[in-house]
Amino acid sequence: MEVIAGTIASPKGFYADGIHCGLKKTKVDLGWIVSEVPANAAAVFTTNQVQAAPIQVTKEKMASGQLQGVIVNAGNANACTGAQGYTDAQQMAIAAADHLGVAADQMAVASTGIIGRPLPMEKVTAGIAQLQKTGDPQAFQKAILTTDLTEKQIVIQTQIGGKTVTMAGCAKGSGMIHPNMATMLAFVTTDAAIATDLLQQLLRELTEVTFNQITVDGDTSTNDMVLVLANGLAGQPEIQKDTADYHAFKEMFQAVLTALAKEIAQDGEGATKLIEAKTTGAVSDEAARMISKTIVGSPLVKTALFGKDPNWGRILCAVGYSGQPIDPNALSISLAGILVFEAGKPVFFDEECMQEKLEGSAIEILVAMAQGTGQGMAWGCDLTYDYVKINALYHT
Amino acid sequence: MEVIAGTIASPKGFYADGIHCGLKKTKVDLGWIVSEVPANAAAVFTTNQVQAAPIQVTKEKMASGQLQGVIVNAGNANACTGAQGYTDAQQMAIAAADHLGVAADQMAVASTGIIGRPLPMEKVTAGIAQLQKTGDPQAFQKAILTTDLTEKQIVIQTQIGGKTVTMAGCAKGSGMIHPNMATMLAFVTTDAAIATDLLQQLLRELTEVTFNQITVDGDTSTNDMVLVLANGLAGQPEIQKDTADYHAFKEMFQAVLTALAKEIAQDGEGATKLIEAKTTGAVSDEAARMISKTIVGSPLVKTALFGKDPNWGRILCAVGYSGQPIDPNALSISLAGILVFEAGKPVFFDEECMQEKLEGSAIEILVAMAQGTGQGMAWGCDLTYDYVKINALYHT
Known part of the structure; x- marks a missing residue:
């Protein structure tokens, strides 16, 4: 297992991009991750009973167990925005899916930023139209930040089933972070071949000892989400539970989640240590x-x-x-x-x-x-x- | 029911004093409250599993249901101080009881301040020898403060059973304050005649909706204590449960605890609001x-x-x-x-x-x-x- 230089788009068949659409004054604020092919998807969400519209919409998208991408904005959480917020989150996913040329149920959606303001949809849809499939993955990592001072990312490679398997993660903090929650926004991509159920089971287990063990201020966001996409393009035999392959994958997965969790804690709002x-x-x-x-x-x-x-x-x-x-x-x-x-x-x-x-x-x-x-x-x-x-x- | 000017020594037969013994640099740091006669006593304590020595000692003193006083210091919590701390807290009560001329089991003890430092007993015992029975009650209220910016006190009078009954309270905050705890140090005196059991029951009930409903920082002290002394010198017939007298007393009791709780929250460390x-x-x-x-x-x-x-x-x-x-x-x-x-x-x-x-x-x-x-x-x-x-x- 080796940490390598790279981005969220390093695993085979993944792409990412980010642009400025006007939700923040000047910084990049809208981005996506896409997979060449449908990826098996797993996710955990905030346990706050007040759940933002994108959380509701993405939960629905998880039904098929597969996704081909996720569209994310920062600067506005689209939370506590009522029925209009729900429609806006759906519309965001539809616009991104259309632009990519996939079915709307293949596109998850995540938002972070201020609570209680309607999402300015004309800016968002104009922004989506500018996103490139083969864009700038570094810009994606910038597009998900709010008060973060650092970009949080890690890429790890390991050998599984005779093939090189890559996993990449990126995340944003850095306030409203507290245990017992699915935590902030984190995205993980991997080209490993692994069934949706097993991926979801591992994500839950590892979230308990990583993201759920960090706290910045005891507040729990309405928008927290960890989303994992596994597209299988590494070409190794599908990972089976409790095998050597499984343990190699789990070790890599835990290393990615632990690194992101620690980076989020270290970059807690105002933190020096x-x-x-x-x-x-x-x-x-x-x-x-x-x-x-x-x-x-x-x-x-x-x-x-x-x-x-x-x-x-x-x-x-x-x-x-x-x-x-x-x-x-x-x-x-x-x-x-x-x-x-x-x-x-x-x-x-x-x-x-x-x-x-x-x-x-x-x-x-x-x-x-x-x-x-x-x-x-x-x-x-x-x-x-x-x-x-x-x-x-x-x-x- | 009427709020009157006064001190913790306003109810009949209560006295208080405070002096500087050297635990703080220059401020008053040692004091006592005493009752002319044995008073029925009720108390609630911190739920922190790490309990300071004075908490352990005072719990033992509550066995008889009566107390004739409490000795209190600020500047050193006598917490996490091992067997020596326990001996020191006992010795503090014995010295105060001897000086007052009552049995050692009649004197409760409370401490607040830094954790993990041995109590400098030579300073404490020399200080106790200087305390006067009919001393300066305002000095007591100063002696219990740490980072507090304000003194917290209230005195209320009401008519019960044809007699004027007075109740006084004083408290210190202002950090390490959080719900689900017996909370910080608070002392309440009253000349009402009321049985120990009923007093304890009322204290528990009212603590739930007053002290347990304030929070400054979510931290729970090792030293929290609310102690109530009722010496019966108002001379009214003993209060019986669910009577008009009971409700009049409860109303006064709740008003005293609510006032102290709000004052503690308002004077939370660094607070402006x-x-x-x-x-x-x-x-x-x-x-x-x-x-x-x-x-x-x-x-x-x-x-x-x-x-x-x-x-x-x-x-x-x-x-x-x-x-x-x-x-x-x-x-x-x-x-x-x-x-x-x-x-x-x-x-x-x-x-x-x-x-x-x-x-x-x-x-x-x-x-x-x-x-x-x-x-x-x-x-x-x-x-x-x-x-x-x-x-x-x-x-x-």
Whole structure:
């Protein structure tokens, strides 16, 4: 398995493009991914009960288990826009499908941006007409961003069934991100041959330990979606469950989703640091994941790390309100590689050495529960002045 | 029922004092409340599984159902301090009880401040020796504060059973405050005659709709405690359940707890605004309370209101992830008294008028669910640069 340079269009038979249609002032804001042939498709969606129109429309498109593309805009979420929003999302898919020359049920749709404003459809449809099948894949990755500061992408290649199989992913964050949700927008393409059911099953399983384990601010968007397209053009025999091929594919899939999840956390709104929490020795993997997630979600832990402050009491406090069984007298905590709390007692540590470690742009928190074998990770970011600035000024 | 000027020592037979013992640099940091006679006592405590030593010690003191006082320090939480911390909390109660001349099991103990540092007991015991029984009640209210900017107190008088009954409350916030917890430190004194069981039952019931409905940052302290002392010196016949006296007492009790809860939310770390959310027409009161709490807990709602931004989409989004049954097409939202979303659709509103309303220091959000008769309120505050500043710099 190897990380290679490339784009969302690197797997065989995939193309992508992005253009500016006027939803943002000057930046690229509309794009698509298309597959040469119908691809087996899997997706997970936000669990927010208020679901944006494109989420509703794309759920319907998943019925056949195949898609030939997805049309995406940034700058307007088409959420809380009533019946008109639903019609607009459908129309967006129809216009894109017509322009590509495929059936309308082959085109998914995703939107991100401000909630509650009608989508200016004349701009969107004019923009769709400009999209090229063999366009600029880098422009697609720009077209899905809102307050993101970085493009988030990864391409991995591996050998499966005697063939080179490629998988690419790209995503956008970076606010309204929280556990228990299908999360933000992420798109994954692969030329692997794999049945829709197995692809969907793997996506659900891996989302639990990747996208559902990141949090930026505890808010859950109305528009979150992870969409995976597998077009089979690598030409290897179709992947069967629990075979060596399956494990090779799963490893690649998990690596792509983990990389995107971490990139989203690291580029959380206003963030200066990635925070990675790993819990071991918990009563179960679920408990360990929840403890890790509670730590990276704590505003007090997040502000402390922004302040480069080794205030481990806040970590212990977060473990205590995680809702999971804990034994405060047995657990140990390491911060940035330095043991600070052991078997229920504070540990003397070198403050100067700690200060140096806390200057880093990625901070690791390890919690050893001493209760069992459960383990789990979560990723978040620090809470900074800029988070407040970005979100106080986003709309007006 | 009447709000009067006064202090925590206003009810008959109560006294309070506060002094500086050296836990904070220069500010008052140690105080006590004492009752002339043993008072019936009720309390609720943090649900964090990591519980500070004073919480453990005070829980033990509640066994007899009576207390004659509470000793409180700020500047050091005596939390995550192991067996030594437990011994220190016990010793603090013993020293205060000795100094007052009562049995050690009559003295509760509470602490607030930084986690994980041993309590400097020589300073604490020297300080206790300086406390006066008939001291300065205003100094007590200062002695319990940490990052609070305001003192939080209220005194109410009412007639019960032919006698004037007084109840006073004071509290400290203002970070690590979140629903589902017994909340921060709050002390309530009253000269009403009421049995311990009934007092405890009322405290639990009213905590649900007051302290458990406020949130500042979603973090839950290891040290939260609400303690109520009722010494019976008003001389009215003991309050019996479901009588007119009971309802008069309950009304006064709820008014005291609500006032303190709102003051804590308003003085949330870095806050510029109180946010009050009221949900009506929900499937149950519990659902309404949870929806209201989710709204005031949303970082995106909190930053929007700091930015005076009528971004109601974030309110609707929070309703959607509240975990409660909702019908997005039936619900309506008013922000600062202006209808912005009605029966599932955005409503045109006067932006200028809205801007003027959002300048206010208290912002009301109303959500009408159109599903039933459940209603509930919650209180929070905006999320500001100063919240980040306070919490990034608190420790170092």
